[in-house]
Amino acid sequence: MLDLRSVTAGYDKRAPVFRDVSLSVAPGEAVGLLGPSGCGKSTLARVAALLHRPDAGTLHLDGTPVRHWRHRAPREQRTAFGVVFQQARLSADPRLRLADLIAEPLRATGRREGAAGRVAELAATVGLTADLLTRRPHEVSDGQLQRACLARALVLRPRWLVCDEMTAMLDASTTAALVRVVEDYRAATGAGLLAVGHDRVLLDRWCERTVDWAALTAPTTPAPTCPPGTNKVRRGN
Amino acid sequence: MADLAAGRTGTVWRSRGGEGRSTRTLRLRTSAVLLTATVLAVLLVPPLVRLDQQAVDLAAKLEAPGWDHPFGTDDVGRDLLLRCVYGLRVSLLVGVAAALTATVVGTAVGATAGALGGWVDRGVMRVVDALSSVPHLLMGVFIVAMFRPGVWPVVASVALTHWLSTARIVRAEVLSLRARPHIDAAVSGGASRWRVTVRHLLPGVLPQAATAAVLMVPHAMWHESALSFLGLGLPTHTASLGNLIQEARGSLLAGQWWPTLFPGLFIIVPTLAVAGLAGAWRERINPRRRSELML
Structure with a gap:
């Protein structure tokens, strides 16, 4: 509760x-x-x-x-808690590629092993293709970035x-x-x-x-x- | 309206933008050439030109600029061009070392204050305010007077009095970044305070810290020159730009202008070149400015 x-x-x-x-x-x-x-x-x-x-x-x-x-x-x-904010542009570190953005909570909590697999799994779930994962926030649309932010919120289950x-x-x-x-x-x-x-x-x-x-x-x-x-x-x- | 009808508006905009760009390009190129020449002279002349900058020739004392001595000679007949290059070498070393030290200290203090916030931030910034209230040349004189004359006391004196502005810049930038949702997202994702600072906050403030460091190099050179001019900086036998000007004061009153003019130019030219490059770099890394330039 x-x-x-x-x-x-x-x-x-x-x-x-x-x-x-x-x-x-x-x-x-x-x-x-x-x-x-x-x-x-x-x-x-x-x-x-x-x-x-x-x-x-x-x-x-x-x-x-x-x-x-x-x-x-x-x-x-x-x-x-998994938190998703309104403005994806402001809630994504502009220096991180989308794959790193999604994996960041795993790395921050010391769960690096298996991070790549979990990122690929979540990317497929939210509808991000492999080429998008290599891009930085300014290279994707708001919708694509919000998908990555949702994946980041879900990555720690x-x-x-x-x-x-x-x-x-x-x-x-x-x-x-x-x-x-x-x-x-x-x-x-x-x-x-x-x-x-x-x-x-x-x-x-x-x-x-x-x-x-x-x-x-x-x-x-x-x-x-x-x-x-x-x-x-x-x-x- | 006639312009609009004739479709010439775009031409007008392009011509204005192109004019601005050419001025900026000229400034950038001039600064780059001057700074490259300065650095090359400082690095290459001493090992390649096997001339003794300390060589005294009393028969040729206070000679005006000419073919034998392009910058003239000082009051004991030493070649001023060679002395200026050696002096610039020492001044640049002091400037770069002091600027790097001040930037590292300022960034560490500013980032700590900004990232921790609360009473740590208030306490640290009051100390910074208190230190800033003392004229830094005065404090620099106090620091350098505690040690035997040499390069490193001057570096310490300049660095310990110049980290304050960097700390303020970095702290303000960290406070601004800390309020953004991507930091909230990192906190919610389990990142420690250290990780948030190192991974998300510091990379965001590095461009500002680097610009501050670059601009501090000529400023530190000016301080070294000021301390040496006051007789508190480098030992008098060391050819620093401040020492050269200090030694030449007497001859200036006697009408010999070259022993003060050329060391002075050696301070001013690298200063303007660094400022020109830093300005161009700031325009380049600022996306808003960059989009304005494209108009």
Whole structure:
């Protein structure tokens, strides 16, 4: 169970982005989080994925309370999540070829042997050809890069997937292909999913349960004033 | 409108772009030729030309530039061209060694502060601010005065007072990179702090650090010259550019301009050449600038 209770988080403790938000995702469950741009749903997703320390509240992961975030979180907890971000260009290291990008988590966790085989297997799963794997991010399209980012998120076989507007910048066919890959992975492993987005139709069809951000909390500060997109790149804690 | 109708707009753009490019190309080529000539002179003249730069000829003292001595002679009859080449050799050695040391120290400190953040970042940067508040020539004089005159105290003096700007540049760049989603992805993928720094952050700041290092070489040469001019740098018998200018001060007042002019040019020319190359390189590695150049 991924259980967020009364979470308050933001980038300025005096003016948090949201207060007292609670959300649970059961193992194997797919939950869609629906909300307008700038409301704080991406921040909540980052808190859930242990990438942003909340100002208040608790997070329980499979019954264990989470006490640390980012580098301070134990590696096993961090790698229990596979995260796919909205902007593939910003979430891919521009110096790494796609094969290295996908294999990076394996290398970072000391599992180099068998990395090539796992990369080839995942590339086939997400629909990347061998020649694309030798290219750098600026040499492929957004859709191809997002496929590589999804493969990177799956490479460590996470128990939880957090997709933060994964398909917002993609065409319908690529969206369908990526959602199919996620669903196939979930069917095979029983992983839970938190899909964040603002496309109600997509989330309703994709997820078993869709939660409206407005139902979780009312904004504590005047409605978010940040321009669209600025909430995607924030300094971590 | 007439231009548009005649389809000449593209020609106008190309001609403007071409003009800018030719100026840049000329600057790049001139800088490259000057710097190559300087480096070749420094590397090849001492071993190939078997002339003694210390050879004194009192009969030929303070001779104006001519066929025998293209740059003239100093107040004890030593050939100034040879002295300048030897002086540049020492100054370049000091400049390169000091710039490399300052860049390594600055990059390490800046990357550590930026990557760790929090109180480490605040503490380190306050130390940097405090050190920056002291005029670096003054601090350099203090450092060099603690040692016996020589090349390495001058290198230490310049390096230890010039890593601060590199640390600031690197720290700012690391902070900017750290906020990007690809770092979040690395953290989520189990990368340690060390791995994130070495694999993702440092490669991103290397172009800026390398540019800072290249630009620091002439700056370090100026500092070496300033310290030697004040009599605090290299021993007076060593032909450094600062020493040459310092020794020639008296003759300048007596109307002999060459003993100060040529060592001064030997400082200015490599400085401008390095600045020209660094500017061209910065334009080349900056994708936004590059796309502007293509207009």
